[in-house]
Amino acid sequence: MKDTGAVAAEVTTVPLSRNPRAKMMGIEDGFVKLFCRPGSGSVLGGVIVAPRASELILSVSLAVEHGLTVDQIAHTFSIYPSLSGSITEAARVLRPRDFFAGFDSAG
Numbered sequence: 001m002k003d004t005g006a007v008a009a010e011v012t013t014v015p016l017s018r019n020p021r022a023k024m025m026g027i028e029d030g031f032v033k034l035f036c037r038p039g040s041g042s043v044l045g046g047v048i049v050a051p052r053a054s055e056l057i058l059s060v061s062l063a064v065e066h067g068l069t070v071d072q073i074a075h076t077f078s079i080y081p082s083l084s085g086s087i088t089e090a091a092r093v094l095r096p097r098d099f100f101a102g103f104d105s106a107g
Contacts (some may be wrong), residue, residue: 009035009044012093016050019089020081027051027083034060034070034090041069041095050083059087070094 016022016030030050036043046060063073073091078084 007044008038010038010041010094011035012090014086014090014093016083016086019083019086021083021085022050024081025051032056032086032090034087034094036070036094041071043068043070043073043091046087046090048087050086052083056084056087059084 011033013031013033016027016032019027022028022030027050030053031048032050033047034043035045043060043063045064046057048056048060050056059073062068070091073088074095076088078088
């Protein structure tokens with residue numbers, strides 16, 4: 001049997017045009033794409049097409065290296081407004097059902 005290299009993954013793409021910092025900088029093109037393992041949510045990788053993409057990819061590579069999940073990224077503080085906030089947003093899109101699980105709505 002030939003190994004195709006295919007890996008089962010959940011995928012989301014967040015256009016930079018939705019990012020507040022990108023709007024402030026006049027960036028209309030680009031995106032953040034995040035891949036995670038179905039079920040566990042372990043980050044498998046990502047693609048960033050944006051100005052300074054080489055700086056933005058660091059958080060994705062750290063997530064892969066340390067076996068982080070999209071839930072962990074989604075719950076991580078991100079600076080607002082920032083281009084890196086799109087990485088957090090992508091993680092939230094992949095795990096929207098349980099993002100607020102454990103938070104007491106009564107305050």
